Amino acid sequence: MVKSDSMELISIEDFQKIEIRLAKVLSTERVEGSEKLLKLRVSLGDEERTLMAGIAKHYSPEELVGKKILMLANLKPRKIFGVESQGMVLALSDGESLSLIVPDKDMKEGVKAS
Numbered sequence: 001m002v003k004s005d006s007m008e009l010i011s012i013e014d015f016q017k018i019e020i021r022l023a024k025v026l027s028t029e030r031v032e033g034s035e036k037l038l039k040l041r042v043s044l045g046d047e048e049r050t051l052m053a054g055i056a057k058h059y060s061p062e063e064l065v066g067k068k069i070l071m072l073a074n075l076k077p078r079k080i081f082g083v084e085s086q087g088m089v090l091a092l093s094d095g096e097s098l099s100l101i102v103p104d105k106d107m108k109e110g111v112k113a114s
Helices: 012-016
Strands: 020-030 038-043 048-053 068-072 078-080 083-085 091-093 098-100
Touching: 020 048, 048 083
Parallel strands: none
Antiparallel strands: 020 038, 020 068, 038 048, 078 083, 091 098
16 A cells, blocks of 8 residues: 555544535635635435535636535534635546536435545
8 A cells, every 4th residue: 555645644433424425515715805715505315505615716606606526524514704604515636626526417416435
């Protein structure tokens, strides 16, 4: 197994604590005073949440509405620009480009990743 110097290994027990779920973006808006942040309202099927995501340089609010994305659902809420973010959007980045992680098949919002 190859491990980079910056990669910290975790146990299977640590990984089992992580809850990644599919969310559908209901609405999104730019955050006043920030060039990077978008405020997303998402559905997890049985509940709605607000997420703050630093993706505004890569996605416009309009192109996200209706998109299904993966999110870290059991992250402790945190206030960002005065708004409580109730999870984290998952994305890939190579330092220049950013791509949201999306399912390749239509799945019901709220399903858990395994």
